[in-house]
Amino acid sequence: MSDTRGRFEKEMNEKVETYQASIFFDRRLFVYDIYGSIAHAKMLGKQGIITEQEAELIVNGLQMVREEIEKGEFEFKKELEDIHLNIENRLFEKIGDLAGKLHTARSRNDQVALDMRLYVKGAIVIAIDMLIEMERAVVGLAEDNVDVVIPGYTHLQRAQPILLAHHLLAYYEMLERDVSRFQDMMKHVDVMPLGSGALAGVPYPIDREFVAKELGFSSISRNSIDAVSDRDFLVEYSSAAAVAMMHLSRFAEEIILWSSQEFGFIEIDDAYATGSSIMPQKKNPDVAELARGKTGRVYGNLIGLLTTLKSLPLAYNKDLQEDKEGFFDTVDTLLSTVEVFAGMVSTLTVNADRTRSAADSPYILATDVADYLVGRGVPFREAHQIVGNLVKYAVDKNKSLNELSIEEYQNFSSLFEKDICDISVEKSINGRNVPGGTAPEQVEAALKLARERLNGREKRG
Ligand code: ARG
Numbered sequence: 001m002s003d004t005r006g007r008f009e010k011e012m013n014e015k016v017e018t019y020q021a022s023i024f025f026d027r028r029l030f031v032y033d034i035y036g037s038i039a040h041a042k043m044l045g046k047q048g049i050i051t052e053q054e055a056e057l058i059v060n061g062l063q064m065v066r067e068e069i070e071k072g073e074f075e076f077k078k079e080l081e082d083i084h085l086n087i088e089n090r091l092f093e094k095i096g097d098l099a100g101k102l103h104t105a106r107s108r109n110d111q112v113a114l115d116m117r118l119y120v121k122g123a124i125v126i127a128i129d130m131l132i133e134m135e136r137a138v139v140g141l142a143e144d145n146v147d148v149v150i151p152g153y154t155h156l157q158r159a160q161p162i163l164l165a166h167h168l169l170a171y172y173e174m175l176e177r178d179v180s181r182f183q184d185m186m187k188h189v190d191v192m193p194l195g196s197g198a199l200a201g202v203p204y205p206i207d208r209e210f211v212a213k214e215l216g217f218s219s220i221s222r223n224s225i226d227a228v229s230d231r232d233f234l235v236e237y238s239s240a241a242a243v244a245m246m247h248l249s250r251f252a253e254e255i256i257l258w259s260s261q262e263f264g265f266i267e268i269d270d271a272y273a274t275g276s277s278i279m280p281q282k283k284n285p286d287v288a289e290l291a292r293g294k295t296g297r298v299y300g301n302l303i304g305l306l307t308t309l310k311s312l313p314l315a316y317n318k319d320l321q322e323d324k325e326g327f328f329d330t331v332d333t334l335l336s337t338v339e340v341f342a343g344m345v346s347t348l349t350v351n352a353d354r355t356r357s358a359a360d361s362p363y364i365l366a367t368d369v370a371d372y373l374v375g376r377g378v379p380f381r382e383a384h385q386i387v388g389n390l391v392k393y394a395v396d397k398n399k400s401l402n403e404l405s406i407e408e409y410q411n412f413s414s415l416f417e418k419d420i421c422d423i424s425v426e427k428s429i430n431g432r433n434v435p436g437g438t439a440p441e442q443v444e445a446a447l448k449l450a451r452e453r454l455n456g457r458e459k460r461g
Contacts, residue, residue, distance in 0.1 A: 032118035039214035137346035192217035196224035199315035252288035269347035301326035362400030
């Protein structure tokens with residue numbers, strides 16, 4: 001039996017039993033717990049700490065327990081507190097007292113640190129894969145709409161005309177940073193803590209490098225106290241997840257606005273929209289709204305975790321068990337959100353006429369008029385002033401900038417010539433031909449680069 005109550009005279013209070021148990025949520029670590037135990041048992045055998053034959057029996061028993069859990073036949077018991085004791089206890093039932101040798105040279109403190117690290121390593125790989133899928137959706141939408149013009153906004157006011165593809169590629173850049181954040185954190189996660197024991201290391205001739213190699217870790221922890229109390233890797237994942245969700249939430253906000261009748265720039269595919277229970281005409285952007293809403297809980301989980309960790313004395317404290325629920329929720333929320341969001345983006349359609357006429361907004365070329373004067377030697381600040389007056393005049397006359405006559409232009413500056421009437425949305429866009437700008441030449445190059453990077457990413461099934 002995996003009993004931890006040898007020194008006690010009384011049974012645990014039943015409410016306390018439930019209160020302190022983590023089996024309700026740490027059962028998702030079972031496969032990592034078993035992998036870790038198998039590697040540990042093999043190492044104990046190889047080092048002669050237990051016999052090779054004992055190690056083999058323990059490994060076989062652990063495989064049986066794993067199969068049982070995978071088949072849904074395992075009975076999780078809250079009186080056994082957590083996943084570690086549940087599995088160990090079942091091992092006793094399978095192979096008898098020999099099971100008691102598995103926990104030699106180990107503590108649940110280094111065990112749970114190991115399990116979480118194995119779990120996070122997997123969660124990083126999946127997050128990266130999904131973010132790349134999201135990139136594919138964004139780049140695909142940009143490629144399919146490469147000629148589409150939209151108004152670019154600042155302060156949510158029409159500012160300058162741009163290509164929709166350029167706007168979408170801004171999200172691609174955010175996603176690229178997200179991917180690299182998840183990649184970068186791997187070096188902090190990919191460290192094997194087993195062998196730290198409860199906090200001080202263990203008095204057995206263990207081979208930590210062997211365990212690390214068995215489990216696919218590239219290094220072992222250098223300090224046993226840090227190894228059992230470090231949860232930085234969870235903070236790093238949670239914070240990268242919070243940033244990624246923030247990006248999706250900004251995109252979500254635009255999708256919500258753009259699919260409104262007021263904008264009418266895009267239509268969300270029926271498969272990604274919901275109806276109203278009362279208003280039959282409604283088509284609601286629930287996916288985008290939920291992505292925006294769920295960002296809050298991912299932030300909350302990050303702050304919760306940081307708050308749990310602050311002021312914790314070294315080394316292990318039970319507070320650390322509180323790392324799990326919020327963290328698992330963050331992983332689930334991030335992955336499900338990115339997946340559904342990518343589907344929504346790759347199926348939405350763009351109303352190019354609507355976006356084009358919005359870009360034909362009466363004063364959207366004001367900067368281009370100022371740039372025209374700058375081209376004729378006027379300092380930019382002065383040109384800004386002149387065009388400001390011109391815009392005021394046009395607004396008063398209820399005319400757009402294109403509708404003003406050359407004489408009207410010349411009333412504001414004698415430098416205006418007939419070709420001022422040639423300014424257009426297309427010219428404005430084409431003119432911004434600097435690296436990183438919205439000119440088609442630049443955007444096509446950026447799209448090509450993005451596509452090449454995506455093709456270069458290995459696809460994991
Ligand atoms: N369920 C515990 C956790 O999640 C496992 C470690 C327990 N260690 C201990 N000393 N009580 O943190």
